[in-house]
Structures are given as C-alpha cells and as structure tokens.
Amino acid sequence: MWTDERVELLKKLWTEGLSASQIAAQLGSVSRNAVIGKVHRLKLSSRGRATAAAPAAKKKTVATAPVQKSVTTMRSVAQPQRIVTASVGATALQVQFDMEPAAQQVMRPTSDVVVPISRRLHLVELSERTCKWPNGDPLSEEFNFCGNDAKDSSPYCAYHARVAFQPVAERRRAR
DNA sequence: CCCTGATTCGC
DNA sequence: GCGAATCAGG
Numbered sequence: 416m417w418t419d420e421r422v423e424l425l426k427k428l429w430t431e432g433l434s435a436s437q438i439a440a441q442l443g444s445v446s447r448n449a450v451i452g453k454v455h456r457l458k459l460s461s462r463g464r465a466t467a468a469a470p471a472a473k474k475k476t477v478a479t480a481p482v483q484k485s486v487t488t489m490r491s492v493a494q495p496q497r498i499v500t501a502s503v504g505a506t507a508l509q510v511q512f513d514m515e516p517a518a519q520q521v522m523r524p525t526s527d528v529v530v531p532i533s534r535r536l537h538l539v540e541l542s543e544r545t546c547k548w549p550n551g552d553p554l555s556e557e558f559n560f561c562g563n564d565a566k567d568s569s570p571y572c573a574y575h576a577r578v579a580f581q582p583v584a585e586r587r588r589a590r
Numbered sequence: 591c592c593c594t595g596a597t598t599c600g601c
Numbered sequence: 602g603c604g605a606a607t608c609a610g611g
Contacts, residue, residue: 417603434594449604451595456602460595544592564592 417453429454432462440540534562546572548579 417425421442428438435454436447454460533550536559541547546561547570563572571579 436593446604447594448606452597452602452604455596542592 422453422457425450425453426457426459429459429462437540440537533559535559536562543568546570546575548572548575 424442425438428441429435429450433441434447435450439445439447439450442450533548534545535550536545538560541560541562544565546563546565548561549558550561551558561572561575563574565572565576569576
C-alpha cells in the first residue's frame with residue numbers, strides 16, 4: 416500500500432538516482448515493477464541522464480613503468496578505504512555527477528593486488544552476483560557489504576575471494 | 591545471465 | 602490505482 420510516507424521516500428530516492436530495484440528493496444514489500452509503475456503514475460519519470468547505480472570499474476591495470484629502485488617491500492594487507500561521499504545532495508535540485516576519477520585511490524607501496532572500492536551496499540541490496548564481504552561493525556549504522564561484482568557465483572569479488580580463501584601456505588607467510 | 595526503465599492491461 | 606507480465610535495451 417502506498418502511504419504518503421512511502422510515496423515521499425519513493426520520490427526522494429528516485430530523484431537521487433537510485434534504481435527502481437534498489438528503491439523497492441528499501442521500501443520493502445514491493446517489487447521493482449511496482450515502483451516503476453508508481454513512478455509513472457506520479458509522472459516523475461525523467462531523471463536527467465542517470466541509468467545510475469553501478470558503474471563497474473573497468474580500469475586496466477596500467478603496469479606503471481618500473482622507474483624506481485629502492486621501495487619498501489611492504490606486503491601488508493591494505494586498509495579499508497573510505498569512498499569520498501561525493502554527489503548526492505539533493506534537497507530540491509540535483510546537481511548531478513560528473514566527477515573525474517582523478518583524485519582518489521592513492522595507493523601506497525602495497526602489493527600487486529588491486530583493492531576494490533566497495534559499493535557499500537546494505538544487506539537487502541545484495542544479489543547472488545554481488546560480493547558479500549562485510550565492512551565494519553555489524554552493529555554499526557555504517558555496516559555494509561562490498562557489493563562489487565562476484566564472478567562465477569562466488570560469494571565474494573575477486574579481491575575478497577583471495578582474502579577469504581587464502582591458501583594455508585600463503586597464509587602462514589603473509590603473517 | 592545480470593541488470594535497467596517503459597508499457598500494457600486485467601484486476 | 603495497482604503491479605505482474607512483457608517488452609526493449611545495456
């Protein structure tokens with residue numbers, strides 16, 4: 416049933432660019448079809464340009480030229496990073512995104528492993544295709560899941576699968 | 591196959 | 602008005 420509150424939340428989330436399925440997940444008790452249908456009836460279809468949500472990172476691992484020598488032989492596990500909570504600030508007008516992936520991701524010495532930026536999804540937003548690696552304290556409001564693409568029906572993305580299923584031998588050494 | 595929104599149409 | 606089924610597209 417579409418209560419006033421639910422309709423308002425729908426309007427808000429739709430305006431912010433969330434997909435119909437994500438909105439349905441947050442509202443609960445409704446399908447994405449229901450959300451889309453409602454959106455149409457409310458006549459608030461357009462949203463600028465956003466097909467939004469998950470712009471899968473397809474950056475090629477540009478093997479930077481080895482123009483260095485010393486460098487620390489650090490092989491620690493990377494720290495979880497904060498994604499710069501940019502955009503999303505609509506309370507009337509939507510400025511919309513258009514940020515360059517430039518500033519961000521300042522990798523330290525680190526290893527050769529690429530640490531993904533988590534999509535920070537809520538439990539209800541996970542599908543069988545998303546990485547279920549948990550971030551943070553489950554009791555915290557900020558608790559979330561990685562959510563990156565998990566290939567071959569694995570519960571985790573490529574990176575977290577390595578961490579989770581680390582071979583015994585490798586585990587001993589890494590310590 | 592996964593996902594997206596758009597439309598139709600019986601209820 | 603509602604939303605499942607279906608369509609069209611990425």
